[in-house]
Amino acid sequence: MTVLYVLVPIAVVLVIVAIWVFSWAVNSGQYDDLDGPAHSILFDDEDPAHLKALQEHNPAEPDAANTEDDPEKPQT
Template sequence: MESLYLLIPLSVVLVFIIGVLFWWSLRDGQYDDLEGPAYRLLMDDKDELPPSSGAASTADEPRQSADEGRAEPESRHKAHDV
């Protein structure tokens, strides 16, 4: 019975802390867009169209990888498209 004198105030404080954290996450916009990050994950940014500068590229020219910053042969990109 005496343990309730400690557990009830402790649980009230815990509920208050959880409520404050939930309110902070709502005000911070944590739950605004639930589907957008999932769609951005599925978009492939590596194979963007080259800029239309009028120069035609061939398959032998190395292509600049957006995430690694170094040139890679075209055949390596084709293996990922399978």
């Protein structure tokens, strides 16, 4: 019976720690995009459609669609 006086508080502390770790992971964006990194390895980095999709997914990043080498297009 005296073991329960030790095990119950330990179990409660572990549950609280597990809930805190889970909430930290959710709030820090760990579960935001599970499929994107797994699928991005299948695409060529120079593919214009892939670069456009990346730009639409992350609009805050610089224009990734203009990184392709086109000799007729003036470089800016």
